[in-house]
Amino acid sequence: MSEQVDCMARLKVRRILYAALLVFLLLIYLAVISNGRRRSAMMIVDALCQRYKEGKLSGSYCEKICSYENLKVFAHSTSNKAVIRIEISDERFLLKSAKQFFDQFDMVPEYISVPAFDNLLNDQIRSHTGLSLDDSLLGVKSIWPKKAMLTLADRRSIWALCSQEEYLNFKLLDFTGLFPKVIGTCGHMYAVPIVKAYTSQWPFLTSSSAADKFILTLQTLQYSHSEPLHWCDASSLNLGFSDDPEFPYLILDADMLYTQSGFGSLMAKMPCQHDSDCYFFDCKASCNRSAGWCSSHRLNSNVQVVCKKFLPWWYKMVASSNDRLVALCTRGSL
Incomplete structure (x- = not known):
């Protein structure tokens, strides 16, 4: 023994x-x-x-x-x-x-x-x-x-x-x-x-004010410029805190952010046979099959991408019925 x-x-x-x-x-x-x-x-x-x-x-x-x-x-x-x-x-x-x-x-x-x-x-x-x-x-x-x-x-x-x-x-x-x-x-x-970057995988679930800033960030991407801005590499690790509470989150890495016209010029250089050929990281565009090139028409939105990547599947189950974040992600657009 x-x-x-x-x-x-x-x-x-x-x-x-x-x-x-x-x-x-x-x-x-x-x-x-x-x-x-x-x-x-x-x-x-x-x-x-x-x-x-x-x-x-x-x-x-x-x-x-x-x-x-x-x-x-x-x-x-x-x-x-x-x-x-x-x-x-x-x-x-x-x-x-x-x-x-x-x-x-x-x-x-x-x-x-x-x-x-x-x-x-x-x-x-x-x-x-x-x-x-x-x-x-x-x-x-x-x-x-x-x-x-x-x-x-x-x-x-x-x-x-x-x-x-x-x-x-x-x-x-x-x-x-x-x-x-x-x-x-x-x-x-x-x-x-x-800039202090986020370390959480789900940075917008920490408080209601964090969720409101998330919505403000998406609104800024959509409406602050004469054309919408397409964020093609959305990541929680790519977000930082702004010192101003009235400002949206800061996008720390912006080499794949495009105006609508810039996005159209980018996609027009990509040959395609199907819509699946027109993926550029997080941004998906449609294929103009008659021309054989990707079009400027984006099939998904910043809201859809961010909700899919940042909002966990279980959040809708525990969120209140009037949760603005859930409502936005359910609509898929602003």
């Missing part, structure tokens, strides 16, 4: 040791990954500052980033694009870009005239939005506040920024209150405040 007890005790000790070893190895692995990401982030910032010192790029935050001795750099996440957390004294912000390095973007010609550059820039913005906007909303003034004559470094930095859909959304749709504000730029990278 005692031998059996001793055997079980030894087995238990082995299991504890194995578990401890696995935890230790996991911690080492996570530390290696974290250090690797931080080194990658440092390499991106170093390359950015090197190009700035060479006079190849410019921006309102370049001096702040490249001259501060005690700059702290952390990799928030880096893949093909870059999202880097920066700490300078008491200031913290994210540096973002669709590509990691300035040289990965197309460069504007060195001797391009100012009118030709403005035309290129306006075409780029129109290509993204799909809209023919008033000149007051287009051009350098809408995305680059600098007043003086633009240098070549300025033009190349502006062009790299305007090659990024998220940057254009943040700047051109800033009036909606749906996005973090761009607080500065350096070359191809733009700085935004660090």
Whole structure:
């Protein structure tokens, strides 16, 4: 009997040791990954500052980033694009870009005239939005506040920024209150405040005020612009808190958000035989079978997508009969 007890005790000790070893190895692995990401982030910032010192790029935050001795750099996440957390004294912000390095973007010609550059820039913005906007909303003034004559470094930095859909959304749709504000730029990278993101899978069930802000967010997407805005990568992890209680939730990652015209231009490039060929992440469009191309007609709505992804199936069973969230999701539209 005692031998059996001793055997079980030894087995238990082995299991504890194995578990401890696995935890230790996991911690080492996570530390290696974290250090690797931080080194990658440092390499991106170093390359950015090197190009700035060479006079190849410019921006309102370049001096702040490249001259501060005690700059702290952390990799928030880096893949093909870059999202880097920066700490300078008491200031913290994210540096973002669709590509990691300035040289990965197309460069504007060195001797391009100012009118030709403005035309290129306006075409780029129109290509993204799909809209023919008033000149007051287009051009350098809408995305680059600098007043003086633009240098070549300025033009190349502006062009790299305007090659990024998220940057254009943040700047051109800033009036909606749906996005973090761009607080500065350096070359191809733009700085935004660090916003507290949601960690809950169902962020809108925490309180009635949270549900009301959810509805306000959907209304803002639908009605704040001259055309509805299509959110094609809806995720609770992509939402953050706004400091203003009267404002909707903040969409933290907006590179797949489109105006109706922009969505139509995107879908028109997709060949199809059936509606199932016209899926773009969360957005579904119909197929124009006679033309063989996807149409601009969206088959699902932001409301349907968000309700499906964010509202658990059991919520309707426990919600009150006058629950606004359930009523909205039942209708499927605003």
